[in-house]
Amino acid sequence: MPVVMFLLLVAVQCALWMHAAQVVQLAASEGDRTGRSMGGGQQAGIASARAVVDGPGSDVVGAQVTTSVLPGDALWLRVSGRATSVLPGLSFAVSASAVGPIQEFRSTP
Numbered sequence: 001m002p003v004v005m006f007l008l009l010v011a012v013q014c015a016l017w018m019h020a021a022q023v024v025q026l027a028a029s030e031g032d033r034t035g036r037s038m039g040g041g042q043q044a045g046i047a048s049a050r051a052v053v054d055g056p057g058s059d060v061v062g063a064q065v066t067t068s069v070l071p072g073d074a075l076w077l078r079v080s081g082r083a084t085s086v087l088p089g090l091s092f093a094v095s096a097s098a099v100g101p102i103q104e105f106r107s108t109p
Contacts, residue, residue, distance in 0.1 A: 009087055017092040020059040020083035025096040027052035027065070028079045032098035035067060035075045038105075042067045042075070049079050059084045060094065073102045 027049040035045020046065045053063040063081035070076050080095035 013083075013085065013087050013090060013092075016059050016086065017083040017094065020081070020092075021094045021096070023053065023058050023060050024063075024079045024081060024094045027060075027063075028077055028096040028098040031065065031067070031077045031079065032075060032100055035077060036100050036102050038103050042069070045075065045077050049077060053079060053081065061085075061091075069102070070099065073104070074099055075102050 030052050031045040031049025034040050034048035035042055037044075045067055049065045050063070052058070053060050053065070060081040061084055063079060065077070065079050067075065067077045076097065076099040078095065078097040080093065083092045083094055085091040
């Protein structure tokens with residue numbers, strides 16, 4: 001019976017890890033979309049990603065959101081954290097990043 005319980009806890013831990021990976025990917029996508037949109041910006045992207053990661057049912061612990069503007073006016077956003085742990089001493093890291101061009105109007109010469 002102890003082996004069966006351990007295997008069940010391992011399965012639950014894997015499910016929590018997969019869910020946390022999906023949440024982090026969604027947060028990176030939403031933050032990137034908001035940050036790149038017209039009138040958005042880095043702070044808006046961070047706030048949008050934080051809203052997803054800190055939202056209900058997130059399963060992400062200690063999330064960090066970083067962003068930077070790359071050469072060529074592209075926004076890069078990275079979300080990282082750890083999956084909720086049900087097994088003592090076992091915690092999986094999750095991270096995702098998104099990059100895309102910043103939307104802006106430019107006049108033609």
